[in-house]
Amino acid sequence: MRDLEAIVIGGSAGALDALLSILPTLPAQVLCPIILVLHLPPAQPSQLPAILSRICARTVCEAEDKVPLCDQTIYVAAPNYHLLIERDRSLSLSIDAPVHHSRPAIDVLFASAADAYGPAVAGLLLSGANEDGAEGLAQIRQAGGLAIIQDPATASFPIMPEAAIRRVGPSAHVVRLQDIGAFFNTRR
Amino acid sequence: MEQSLHDLELGLLLDAIYLTYHYDFRSYAKASLTRRIRTALGHFRCATIARLQERVLREPPLFAELLRFLTVQVSEMFRDPTYYRALREQVVPYLKTYASLKIWVAGCATGEEAYSLAIMLYEEGLIDRTLIYATDINPESLRTAEEGVYRIDRFTKFTESYQLAGGRASLGDYYLAGYGGAVLDRSLKKAILFSDHSLVTDTVFAEMQFVSCRNVLIYFEKGLQERALGVLSDSLCHKGFLGLGLKETLRFSPHAVAYTELVPDVRIYRKI
Ligand SMILES: C[S@@+](CC[C@H](N)C(=O)[O-])C[C@H]1O[C@@H](n2cnc3c(N)ncnc32)[C@H](O)[C@@H]1O
Numbered sequence: 001m002r003d004l005e006a007i008v009i010g011g012s013a014g015a016l017d018a019l020l021s022i023l024p025t026l027p028a029q030v031l032c033p034i035i036l037v038l039h040l041p042p043a044q045p046s047q048l049p050a051i052l053s054r055i056c057a058r059t060v061c062e063a064e065d066k067v068p069l070c071d072q073t074i075y076v077a078a079p080n081y082h083l084l085i086e087r088d089r090s091l092s093l094s095i096d097a098p099v100h101h102s103r104p105a106i107d108v109l110f111a112s113a114a115d116a117y118g119p120a121v122a123g124l125l126l127s128g129a130n131e132d133g134a135e136g137l138a139q140i141r142q143a144g145g146l147a148i149i150q151d152p153a154t155a156s157f158p159i160m161p162e163a164a165i166r167r168v169g170p171s172a173h174v175v176r177l178q179d180i181g182a183f184f185n186t187r188r
Numbered sequence: 189m190e191q192s193l194h195d196l197e198l199g200l201l202l203d204a205i206y207l208t209y210h211y212d213f214r215s216y217a218k219a220s221l222t223r224r225i226r227t228a229l230g231h232f233r234c235a236t237i238a239r240l241q242e243r244v245l246r247e248p249p250l251f252a253e254l255l256r257f258l259t260v261q262v263s264e265m266f267r268d269p270t271y272y273r274a275l276r277e278q279v280v281p282y283l284k285t286y287a288s289l290k291i292w293v294a295g296c297a298t299g300e301e302a303y304s305l306a307i308m309l310y311e312e313g314l315i316d317r318t319l320i321y322a323t324d325i326n327p328e329s330l331r332t333a334e335e336g337v338y339r340i341d342r343f344t345k346f347t348e349s350y351q352l353a354g355g356r357a358s359l360g361d362y363y364l365a366g367y368g369g370a371v372l373d374r375s376l377k378k379a380i381l382f383s384d385h386s387l388v389t390d391t392v393f394a395e396m397q398f399v400s401c402r403n404v405l406i407y408f409e410k411g412l413q414e415r416a417l418g419v420l421s422d423s424l425c426h427k428g429f430l431g432l433g434l435k436e437t438l439r440f441s442p443h444a445v446a447y448t449e450l451v452p453d454v455r456i457y458r459k460i
Binding site for chain 1: 218409434435437
């Protein structure tokens with residue numbers, strides 16, 4: 001199993017709670033950068049980096065344009081901008097039209113991650129009430145990366161994971177919420 | 189293999205566009221450009237970027253249409269009200285000390301930003317001594333900007349932002365609603381000169397007291413960002429003001445030394 005160079009995570013309704021339970025259980029040996037898009041109300045400045053800093057040992061920061069990705073760091077998408085990963089492993093923001101009524105959109109991040117990393121990326125899709133992320137996760141899979149989906153039975157809002165399971169098909173890893181952290185023990 | 193083929197084809201397409209039409213997208217940030225090119229492939233029913241390149245070379249009208257995909261025309265009036273509020277409260281008092289003003293909106297898209305500034309300057313009693321240059325590389329957008337007609341349903345959001353931005357009247361005072369569209373008051377247009385200018389291939393054309401360049405630099409690679417910032421910087425007078433998008437910053441740029449941060453939260457800088 002080849003080492004992961006990045007983990008990208010997406011989610012919507014119910015995903016913050018999921019993250020709060022996953023991040024503390026993520027093995028310390030997972031060193032690669034983690035890039036995160038959660039759908040949140042656009043107007044207010046994001047509290048997310050502060051919230052996540054409190055529950056895990058990694059550095060958590062808001063994603064900034066053209067900043068090179070660093071290990072052991074979690075990058076949180078800024079409200080109102082799409083977040084993408086460039087081939088040189090830096091971040092880019094864009095203000096292109098919303099996708100699935102969302103900006104940032106998970107599909108946009110995931111598709112760019114598939115382009116940037118090919119097989120060396122894992123995409124993790126969490127709870128949510130719309131279908132953003134399914135297409136992007138399929139692209140990660142097509143490029144040889146790992147597709148991980150929160151088991152809808154353990155999600156507060158199953159629509160997003162269910163859509164991804166339909167779209168990605170049997171090669172996706174459907175993992176119960178409580179097992180997601182440990183899943184990365186075997187793949188990092 | 190597939191990846192490098194994509195890079196190769198994309199590079200060739202951008203070279204072809206540059207050599208044929210003199211639009212230089214070669215140093216634009218690739219991730220979002222790739223996404224938009226893929227959308228264009230679908231739209232033009234081209235199976236590969238190479239096929240799109242062939243058509244672009246042979247069909248000039250197709251290039252005009254492709255520009256719509258290569259550039260991002262998303263804009264709003266009073267986008268980020270906190271930016272306009274800070275301008276009004278912290279920049280306008282300085283602008284009032286000038287007998288005549290030149291302002292540059294670089295990357296104005298369909299004109300919303302330029303009209304928003306014109307409204308603010310009108311309310312501050314500055315419009316009669318101001319010339320706003322509003323520039324972009326997309327001719328279709330510049331035409332829309334020139335007309336100053338926007339879909340009426342967008343004005344709910346515009347009105348809300350106008351108020352949050354500290355508007356002194358009602359946005360309704362500045363437009364006339366007609367058949368599904370709203371026309372901005374022609375007197376605003378009188379203060380604005382819309383024209384073609386590229387931050388990539390063109391240079392300084394006038395000396396400004398204030399330059400607003402928002403949500404354009406994010407589309408450029410680092411090196412090109414520096415080039416563009418150089419043009420913006422060289423256009424500013426001593427003690428002139430520079431406004432960027434909320435997620436754009438001088439912090440990592442060599443140009444930072446030439447500025448103080450006037451309102452850091454909303455990326456308003458002042459040249460030293
Ligand atoms: C997302 S829009 C920003 C509109 C407006 N400034 C705002 O913030 O609402 C980006 C604009 O930059 C323009 N643009 C792209 N490349 C440019 C260049 N080289 N020189 C000038 N404008 C450019 C695009 O055509 C587009 O209209």
